[in-house]
Amino acid sequence: MRIEVICTGDEVLTGKIVNTNFSYITQRLEDAGLSVKWETTVGDDREDLLLAFQLAGQRADAVIVNGGLGPTVDDLSQEIAAKAAGVELELSEQWLARMHEYFARRSRVMPPNNRKQAMLPAGAEVLDNPIGTACGFAVDIGKARFFFTPGVPRELRRMLEEEIIPRLLKKSGLQAAIFLKRFHSYGIGESHADTLLAGVAELVPDGTVKLGFRAHYPQLETKLTVRGRDMDDIQRKLGPVEQEVRKRLGNFILAEDDRTLEGVVLEALKDQHATLTVVEMFTSGQIAGRIAHLPGAEEVFRRGIVARDFGEACAAVGLDRGTVAEGITRETAEAVARAAQGHTRTTHALAVLIDVDEGADKLEFGGTICLAIATGGNVASRRSRVVGGREWVRLGAVEMGLDCLRRYLQGLPVYERIDFEKVE
């Protein structure tokens, strides 16, 4: 089944907004075992919209159109859909009633121009939008079924999930049951992970398990898409494959599915009734920024300290400069972590200190990261050199700090060689 996507709107066409709706749609479809073959972006222009609909209607079996369902004069999707389908626009009494109700619930009167949103091509099938006034709909143009969706991301996402993907799966004849299993890791590059996981999908010989990756530095997402008769069938297939992925990626897996590194760290701290202080230098608050605002962190996250200068970092945790060596080393990181834990009276302290190269930023620019985690009587530390420009070093150090804390809390070795560090 050939699927195309048409994105509409001057804001997307002129680059005022980056088209994240498209990457969301196509990724979500991939995860459901469907593939987008072609994407077109056109502006709020009658002629171009009509041509785009006609061309896609000749080539594709299914087309998702995004945007242009709003109440203003530059929202043209219904009008052009009707024209391309060769039908008139008709008022949907059903959707008009829904909109009146929508405004009533918010103690507002519906403005007259919203009525336009209930004008649909004659014979169109309504695709429900329970959280907005833009009415989704499906209609045939050429040889393709067209699905019209709102531009507001959360409305699009819900409609895609509940209304469109089920229809596409049915139309494609694919088994309706599909499941996406995700593993998040830090420290392994995509090609390395690909090598490590060679053959895992083939543990299920019928080809219904697909392995994929999505790298967003510093993390890597490993995805298993599984199709089956039903969820039992899927679980039976997935079981041995996911066990194997866990075994091969091992300690590098930091979270699975919707969980995040910072969420896992926070949970582990909560489980241990722990409290945390973080001291950061070159990462300038980004570690605190990942964890301190999370719901539940108010009981756990005690204090974050940001300093550019090593002496200032020492002063902020009540550490006498005279008692520590000069320079950023594992030992000084340990001293800062120990002092931070004592000074702020927490159970855990994480110190991430970085010695960055002097000079102008470039790809060869690097930094030496020294980090330490202190608890009551214990301290763990690691040293690592990362190269790849200022921002690359910073992002890497934030992730390494959080991931070492996760490893420590989970009783795993804090040090394991990662692909992003340079061995000296």
Next chain:
Amino acid sequence: MRIEVICTGDEVLTGKIVNTNFSYITQRLEDAGLSVKWETTVGDDREDLLLAFQLAGQRADAVIVNGGLGPTVDDLSQEIAAKAAGVELELSEQWLARMHEYFARRSRVMPPNNRKQAMLPAGAEVLDNPIGTACGFAVDIGKARFFFTPGVPRELRRMLEEEIIPRLLKKSGLQAAIFLKRFHSYGIGESHADTLLAGVAELVPDGTVKLGFRAHYPQLETKLTVRGRDMDDIQRKLGPVEQEVRKRLGNFILAEDDRTLEGVVLEALKDQHATLTVVEMFTSGQIAGRIAHLPGAEEVFRRGIVARDFGEACAAVGLDRGTVAEGITRETAEAVARAAQGHTRTTHALAVLIDVDEGADKLEFGGTICLAIATGGNVASRRSRVVGGREWVRLGAVEMGLDCLRRYLQGLPVYERIDFEKVE
């Protein structure tokens, strides 16, 4: 002149990467007074690439193709360009020599598969890529001039600037001299700014000044695109318009052109030989994260403190909880800022405290921001209520904190009503 863009590659088509190259190309062209009318994304697929090239060649006058110039087997742009143009591929001795030189400078031998990058359609015009091995080129397909560009963003950007935009401007017959003036503001929404600036572009009656906006909450970018015979002509036209924009947006302008809010704040602190401490609650280190890592901040940024709990914030700046009232108010923010300034011995301290609504996150979720700036004998503060969900409140508070500090350092009123706050 009708311009189209074709983006190629499975990574973009499947959403593994978000297509920021397209938004960059189209924005940059807009800024140069040119417009993109249509965009197509196809994968690394011979049939679809050929069809995309042929269709665009029938409709457009100029087409920019992005991606597919690499050395691997799935990079198909040259091959399909030759096919669409009806010519053979030929080895460009010029580019082959350039690549040998490129690898020699890096003390490496060119791998054999890079030779493919020097195979261009016969008769193609080379578009220089001084920072990579992918050779840009231009060729006619149908009635359009096609410009082929690399997928690596920095290579694309340089080629667009130096090779393609000048050729497009020449082809379009537009005056070659063009200038983009930008103003960055915080606190005014796009439609409000549009109203405030009504008629400014018309101060130059010949229509060569164009006003535009780009909203990326919490900031708004106001853009003036000016065309003229030469830079003198442009400056003469721009002068009165930019004065008028400055007058009407007034204190809300936080920076112009490539300058940033955090950069302006850092410069002002440096000029006053000042040092800074920042205390943050709900913004969890994001204010420090904007400023502490900047080059030059090592002399200025002294300490950042992040705390979820008001008592902990007080403890971190040596403030006796007994001496301050309960709850987050302008007065408590002032007390924290004063204590932070004294405790860390800086000239300036900024405290941004937030009282967030209880309960689940939703659009109606809000927060009350109380911020204060303390210097030697002086303290300024403001209170503001912002509604729009947790992340919206956080982003707004970060910007408000930095912008109030800018205002304070520039001798402007710290409080002026903004469009994003809710009047109680």
